[in-house]
Amino acid sequence: MNTNSFALRHIGPRPQDVFSMLETVGVDSMEQLMFETIPDGIRLKKELDLPTPLSEYEFSNHINQLAAKNRLFKTYIGLGYHESITPAVIKRNILENPGWYTAYTPYQAEIAQGRLEALLNYQTMITELTGMELANASLLDESTAAAEAMSLLVGVRDREQKKNNVLKFFVSEEVLPQTIDLLKTRAIPLDIELVIGDHENFEPTQEYFGALLQYPGKSGKVYDYAHFVKQSKEKGIKIAVAADILSLVMLTPPGDLGVDVVVGTTQRFGIPMGYGGPHAAYFATLEAYKRNIPGRIIGVTRDMDNNRALRMALQTREQHIKRDKATSNICTAQVLLAVMAGMYAVYHGPNGLKYIAHQVHQKTATLVDALENLGIYQANETYFDTIQLKVDAEKIKAIAERHELNFYYADAETVAISINETTSLSDLSAIVAVFAEYADKKAEEITEIGEYSILPEALKRTDDILTEKVFNTYHSETDLMRYIKSLERKDLALNHSMIALGSCTMKLNAAAEMLPLSDYRWGNMHPFVPVEQAEGYQLMLKDLENYLTEITGFAGTSLQPNSGAQGEFAGLMTIRAYHQSRGDDHRNICLIPSSAHGTNPASAVMAGMKVVVTKASADGNIDVDDLREKALAHKDNLAALMVTYPSTHGVFESAIQEITQLIHDNGGQVYMDGANMNAQVGLTNPGAIGADVCHLNLHKTFAIPHGGGGPGVGPICVAEQLVPFLPTNPLIPTGGEQAITPISAAPWGSALACLISYGYIKMLGTDGLRKSTEYAILNANYIKERLNGHFDVLYAGERGRAAHEMIIDCRPFKEHGIEVTDIAKRLMDYGFHAPTVSFPVAGTMMIEPTESESKEELDRFCDAFIAIRKEINEVSKDDLSNPLKNAPHTLAMITADEWDLPYSRSKAAFPLDYLHTNKFWPSVRRVDDAYGDRNLICTCAPIEEYMEA
Template identity: 55%
Template sequence: MSNAKSLEELEQKQDFIRRHIGPSPAQVSDMLSALEVSSVQELIDQTVPASIRLEQPLTVGQSRTEVETLSYLKSVASKNKVFKSYIGQGYHPTNVPHVILRNVLENPGWYTAYTPYQPEIAQGRLESLLNFQTMTLDLTGLDLASASLLDESTAAAEAMGLAKRVSKAKKANAFFIADDVHTQTIDVVTTRAEQFGFEIIVGKAEDAVNHDIFGALFQYPTTSGEVVDITDLIAGVQSKKAIACVAADIMSLLLLKAPGKLGADVVLGSAQRFGVPMGYGGPHAAFFATRDAYKRSLPGRIIGVSKDRLGNDALRMAMQTREQHIRRDKANSNICTAQVLLANMAAFYAVYHGPQGLKTIAQRIHRFADILASGLKAKGIALKHSTWFDTLTVVSDNKDDVIARAIAKGVNFATNHEGEYSISVSETTTRADITELFDIILGEGHGLSVDAIAADVEANGSESIPASLVRDDEVLTHPNFNSYHSETDMLRYIKRLESKDLSLNHSMISLGSCTMKLNATAEMIPITWPEFANLHPFCPLDQAEGYQIMIGELHDWLVNITGYDAVSLQPNSGAQGEYAGLIAIRKYHESRGDAHRNVCLIPSSAHGTNPASAQMASMKIVVVNCDKNGNVDMADLKTKAEEVSENLSCIMITYPSTHGVYEETIREICDIIHEHGGQVYMDGANMNAQVGVTSPGFIGSDVSHLNLHKTFCIPHGGGGPGVGPIGVKSHLAPFMPNHSVINVPGTNIGNGAVSAAPYGSAAILPISWAYITMMGSEGLKQATEMAIVNANYLTHELSKHFPILYRGRNNRVAHECIVDLRPLKEQSGITEMDVAKRLQDYGFHSPTMSFPVAGTLMIEPTESESKGEIDRFIEAMVSIKGEIEKVISGEWSIENNPLVFAPHTQGDVLGNEWDRAYDRFYAAFPVPAVAKNKFWPTVTRIDDVYGDRNLVCSCPAVETYRD
């Protein structure tokens, strides 16, 4: 091979690296010049302590082109066998409307948005989430709903936590689970209960009242398909002052009486079958509703209706003081993400079909179940139940023969119990499928006609849903669910909402600690391939060979990148990863006879999820102080480690630190903890400053979670999905999560699950797999290095105008910096909130505000942003500094200036009245660059206090809507 050809191939291989990394070579040179260093390597030498630098390069392979990567991954995906799935158990085939597939799931305007903490530039997805909450309330019959949770099983675990908090049966310590609840839900709830020290009782639903309990969980319909009136069961539980929780099938609720109408206190379930692919287990949005009296205990995010400065209706996240960012170890839950992208898909599915369309789908599913049941009974086949919505359980003496015939025809049934198999029909089931099911179960030549049976069922009616449970009230009456049923109208509605939101496809989102980087199109393409999208998570493993190959390769690469020995891909959020890692630590100590080790040391600067997760693992939290430079106070650490030595379980520490610097003492910190018998949990939030340069395992940590939705390019989706796998050293590997339905190799049998599916949000793992493949060892290291270059350049330029709160060695920062606005605030009265809102007028999302230090902005540019975009952001910040100085000088008053009126909408700027001390044009176009790409917020400053005092968490009344 000639040198020229070799060079050409090398350039092709590195093409993706060049496209992922924002700055051009010339821009890199300019930034290095500003930093007064001659090379990237010199800057890295100045920034990263030599003691933690990797001695060997990564070994994940050379970078591959986009074409090579997708071609290879397609060959891997083709090894998956996409059978017709009748497994059910919380996962169903569905038809994703193409208008939603193309314009939401595959649209960066929806999938690259951040959590709506800046609601003025997130009104579109907030409206969609309000639709989701309204849909949940209508279908469940309860008072208050959240904007989605991680999956059905973890939502059930959250319900147990709520039940314990609000139940008046204060002396009870047991939670009852009916034995006909989905197996994976029993698994996850039991795992959670073990950490809390609760007793779990699994038994016949009717036995719940025979136990001293604080709550109970029922499935409606049951996992085997039976539709039971649980009114008396619920009343019995409540008579014991306990909380009645119901896990419901969302599609069945179009036909079945709402659980809230039966008396339930909590109703939860998966919204997956509302237009979200099964995806081998996720991501899927869970719905969760409860009574208004329990609103302060509700886990997760709530979208509420408030007012903006001009009195217009405006949406925001309500009651945020419940969340872990503020309440920390006293929070209702540790969850730091929802499943917003998937909740939006489910909400749009309901909007597109409307109440009548949804009811038609549900009726069709139920009718097919009736036809199948009628035919089987006519041939003497015994059914376990006389009632059902979509699932029939067959009592069989030839189960093995039936399953073999099904497999031969590419069909999967549920086979959980001896002598029984279950069939769950779905939206995708056809008449031809029913004929095929008769052939499989009865053998060919059975003589049944689907048309004839259908006519008979139609003539005689159906009694498979008890008359007392037939839904008779209207649902989804709001105009949003009755206005967009043509594709034209739906397309425009989706676009109208999208245009209200600032996403990464508009401008840099420089959120410190959140790593809003490029989510490359080539990485996103495989998630909608049928081979990945349409697999049931409980299908036989030989049908998921492609997934196993992809997951195996990703596992090995993450092991190499982290310096650990094993990785679990089950946790479906960063906070779930923290929880799983702490469970592994706890089980490790227990295995050594050290169950008493239950103290977790946490630096005062830590993310709110850290203490919340430690509390969920029943650990006692001891806070370690930070010094004036933002580093862990080593004297305080040594003192507290000594004080709790006998009971020390672990430390939770973020690296680089939450303050954005490489702490020089990190190895000493690890050594101190290990000397006292503890384990080191390293929060993976800042892995974007480690990959290829150092690693948590090399530094001395025992376990970390990895935010694949940060460092490894899975997009944030407007507040979820997230993926938070954990990496562990070999001694912790046996204690990682397993699963009661599909065994996860390498972990102890009996280890509980932390997520509903064995591999969590498996459908989006190809994103991180593709990112690592296309970057290769060299590109991953370059990404880290360029994140450090961009952050230091931005810090250097901003430091000319603002104080930088913390710096590390040689006055450098890691991948982010903290701008201190407190001196300006003291001089002017202008707050960090005012600066955040004024940035919206410049077309930028605010950096992370007031974390980890109040009165500051934490800024992370990532490696994906070009120098031009960074300079544009710097220009905005410098311009805002000039505006603040005009307030300080008295040119503008504190009551009349563009910062306190920010953000400015079109209606605000073009209104008839203008009594401001500044020009209208300047309000909207403060620097020339803004005019080239103007983003208009659709509401002005939102009144948070009004929204919490006047809590409205469903779509406003029709009269308001018309106004």
């Protein structure tokens, strides 16, 4: 046995288990199973061309060699990215802890109370610092959050504005350049007219529905926007502000000015820059817009015993339910990063944040004083951490780079410098030395920080911040470590048991893949440094692009989209640009099967397309006749088909090539949703089925962990005709010759997280990737056969096989009074997270085990389902006092003095023997969703505010 083989560690079933698993499935070999699962016409005829796989030790050496090629200058570029200090207690206990990074989105609230509490802390931090009423649980980056703000404001226009089709949106030229360009991307398909100009000379009129300001501005100047806001409001213009989170510790919050939305990034609250991400953006608004806010909101509710509980609130406004009518296509957040940023505020508390902010501000002013002693004066009358110097930028750049310093060169005569939390006295002296050399003068060493305040008196913050107990308690490392652990114990993650979520691929996130994320040589790289300083990153990213291009059978890849839904949007925008390049501007019809994930129609609408839904046949496949009819009916305007393959029903549809050809014959392009790519890699690919573009969920198939609901990375891979349109960036050009404007803020999106997928491919290689797909299919079919006779599987391929997932039908149990939700909650008592509930078919569960789960774990999972099936048989329709209706059972309930239920405590909590040695306790009983939506509380409010008298 080659114990150096990473595939041996990644793939769950042991070699000695495979024969019995194949026997259970009813095949003689793995090859026979693949033949019966995947249509022969789309099987790859040759192996993938990928490098020889590395062992974990070899990969560690390789990634360290790449890291050494990154030249880490001290960087003061700013523009929304600042080096920060990740407290070691947070780095070790959250970032490096699988109890946090392997958890799933908290749809099953009872086993996610720790993460939910951490996100509630985050939301509280954001609402208080921004002065707004409501915040979500994070978005993807500052620029996309600003675009979501624009979308919200156009959606909440008053009746008169909608009647007159008011679509002008003013953007201050002080807004960050990457944000302005991303707004262009999002505005064009929605027919929003962007007007970019000087906000100080803006004349508000009723032609505008909204405006975006930057606070402080990109130049560093702190503007007083009170007059702008007042005048704009008088004309019915709603205001969004992009605000630096650390500056809000010292500055009047935008909410006090009467604005409607505040957005920004929490990166400088202890999150590495990571060459662009991942970082948790924040989004705060008014409660009046609670039904329009994008992303997830954590709210307070109660459980069955009337105890406080947390859950995701107002989910009916999301794309899962509203589909093409959704306010946003957002399907993920940056939960892991939001948790870290929230803990940064918990650890430092209000006084610690004030100290950090004041230090940054006073170091900036100290630098200004030292530069003025050299005769170099800066242009900003007021500032927080960023100054502008009128000098010969080219000469300064040459000197600075010799001293391994990076500044921002706004133009030929302007150098901007942004000071951050890590800047020391010696760093300030090094900056001064550059300008002393430029001025041919002697540099004085800075030995102390002066006492300055260069903020406008009218904008100095005077109210108390973060007064809640959680921000004023855990300030020693011991206390915070224990607080983090107390929350971790309330969350079920992959370090406890399998999370078999259909369409979500919760596989092993190997430690060897994750370790580089902790290395400062990867973490401390600013996304806008000259590319030659990021040689390690450039080599890694280019190789990853090439590997993904090879795996998908396409011609090019963009790593820029930093979520799956963003990848969908990016793919559709490249299709849109392709049609326009051919003079086919009128092509705007997007065909989408009825079974598609809700992000598909939401993304199509965002890309300016009209959605036409196609039917599914009785066996769950795309109804080819209906598709043909609609393709022909719309052939003159057909833009695209969005198709998931294998289907959302877990089937490799044999008609897929006929389907893609039908779209091409009628002038459209085929977008393949990559959610189920885990069933394709090494065996077939989007190119083989005839698709033109796909997005890949690197946080699914390629092993980036879900992190409790994010980070995600959603690159797009495209056929040759779409390569010219891959997205660019205004500061570091990327993409094709006819590149569309940016999809996310950073040139390569969440570059730091790409290290994980790079390692996954590097260590598995061609053979390991193919085997991973084969074992994912084997494990799914093993579960299918073990559950046969207990649960009906809704759909299967022509030879009776599932792909990597299957749907079991729970609707027949209604005759016992049991709903699919009851089964989901009862699974918690067995130590398992429920599979995907009621998608894509109401009243069902979609199960996907992945290749990483062992036969032993699969058997434990199946035993739990079979035991629950027997419990269902014992239940009568009118009997509510049964283990399923009362699930989950908490430790407090089991150990209470009284027990008045007709079944035993043992049956409630320990229905199978394995639970005696590995028991996970839900921390609350079943939550009341409706109560939480009726009484929306989304901050750490006192208990009196949300519990009834």
